[in-house]
Structures are given as C-alpha cells and as structure tokens.
Amino acid sequence: MAARWSVGIEAEGDRVLSREEIVELADAVAGHGGVASGIGTTRYGARLVVAAETREEAIERASGVFLAAAGRAGLPAWPVVRAEAVSEEDDG
Numbered sequence: 001m002a003a004r005w006s007v008g009i010e011a012e013g014d015r016v017l018s019r020e021e022i023v024e025l026a027d028a029v030a031g032h033g034g035v036a037s038g039i040g041t042t043r044y045g046a047r048l049v050v051a052a053e054t055r056e057e058a059i060e061r062a063s064g065v066f067l068a069a070a071g072r073a074g075l076p077a078w079p080v081v082r083a084e085a086v087s088e089e090d091d092g
Helices: 019-032 055-072
Strands: 003-012 035-037 043-052 080-087
Touching: 003 055, 019 035, 019 043, 019 055, 043 055, 055 080
Parallel strands: none
Antiparallel strands: 003 043, 003 080, 035 043
C-alpha cells in the first residue's frame, strides 16, 4: 500500500516573482493539497501531497505535478534546485 508523502520542490531563476504569479501557482497545485511560495523572490516552490511507495517515487510524482502546475501558471521553466519528501509515517 502506497504511503502519503509531503513533497517540497523549488525552482530558481533570474527575476523576482510577483504575487499574481505565485497565486496562479497556488491555484494550480491546490488539487494536490498544495501550497505555493515565492512572492518577491527569485524562487517559486510548492509543497504537495502524493501517494508513493518510496521517497524517490514521491519526488518523481510530485515533480511532474509541480512542473505541469508551473506551466499552467505561466511561470518560467526554471531548473529545480530543491526537492525533499517526508512520509506521513516519518512525520507522525
């Protein structure tokens, strides 16, 4: 049975992000229990909840959701600079 994982991912680029851009990202990740961050910084990020067997699988699944959400939000395709995952079992 797959565990639920909380996955944090951030991408970094070369300009400061607006409130509106991060609100768009928040809307795009909301369906995955997601929250977004990055207003006024050169990074945008999200924390998502996914089901997966392993930490690596959780990061892979969340990365796909994150990149698709960033595209829907109209954010630049910046490189991912951080990804971490914690299972509900580890966190509890």
